[in-house]
Amino acid sequence: MAGIYIHIPFCRQKCFYCDFYKTLDTSLTGNFFSILKVEAVQRKNYLFNEPIDTIYFGGGTPSVLNKYELLQIMAFLHKEFSVLPDAEITFEANPDDLNYSYLKNLYYAGINRLSIGIQSFQNEHLKIMNRRHNVNQAIVSVENAVKAGFENISVDLIYGLPNLTARQWQSNLNQVFNLPVQHLSAYHLTYHRGTTFYDRLKKGTLKELVEKESIKQFKLLIEIASDLGFEQYEISNFAKNKMYSKHNMSYWQGNKYLGLGPSAHSFNGVSRQWNVANLEGYLNAIENNSTYFEEEILTENEKYNEYILTRIRTKWGVSINFIEKEFGTEKVTHFIKNIEKYEKSEFVIRQNRIFTLSPDGLFISDEIMANLMII
Ligand code: SF4
16 A cells, blocks of 8 residues: 655645745646646656555645645556555645635545644634634634544644643643544644744744743643543644554554655655645646755665654554564664663553554654664
């Protein structure tokens, strides 16, 4: 099984925290869709003809697509790849784009999972982040999605924002879990270089939340999600009734995926490729038959590191049997030697030959991962 990720690089407005590749210039939209198809045809062998069980439209803002563009892309993907009938097809969207008729179009085009970028249920924070929508639009977008027939809805929230209080975060969580959603992705704010937030932080016009508050908010997230029946199956991801994101799980399980569009990443077990993060550069390179991605052939150590980094974050954890089978006994020795102290101090739980992070270990996951890797 393999996945396809499609990066739609257009946004109507730039959010101040966001470092994903995007452009506000939509004049190249038509050209982009034609070239995207050329790229897909050129690179389809990268997946060794494996059937496609997940497709993910991310960005940027996929909800800038109109229904004709979407129908065309979907028909094209079904023609070029063997997309399984029950494939999970996720579409990222901004709440203010999700009116009932647009959602109906998505549904009829074959989208069966929505990922809605709500980010906050506080208008003051939506403004600080320069989001386009308000709280009311966020709530209505989920209601519309249900009316349009969607039964698999995920919402994104951000915590650790400047001035976000524990009380406000608790209220955000209560709001989201009161909505008919099956999945939550909740991320702590990161100040990425090149974003407005980063510049403001450096100038001192924005104040980072103190670490104690961030930890409090992460604890609240875990507690409230668990009380309301949402299972934490990865550090930042929570699902009801096992409605995990199949697409993200395929990343964590080391499955193959092909990323199309500027800045998209691909992986097929042998190599990792990443497309140029520039729309014009991407279009010109494909039109002129020149290279538009960089490639790295993974060494055994890098494959081992990938496995550790992705699996330790999940509830399925790291398997000694897998390390032994895939990477040999030397790597098992390295892993055991470096995980022992975390097991003794109960940051890691061992069940037979599987290691997972304990609730306390979740808070120091970066340190644990860094120690397990082979540099
Ligand atoms: S967060 Fe989404 S909508 Fe906002 S700028 Fe980034 S890609 Fe665009």
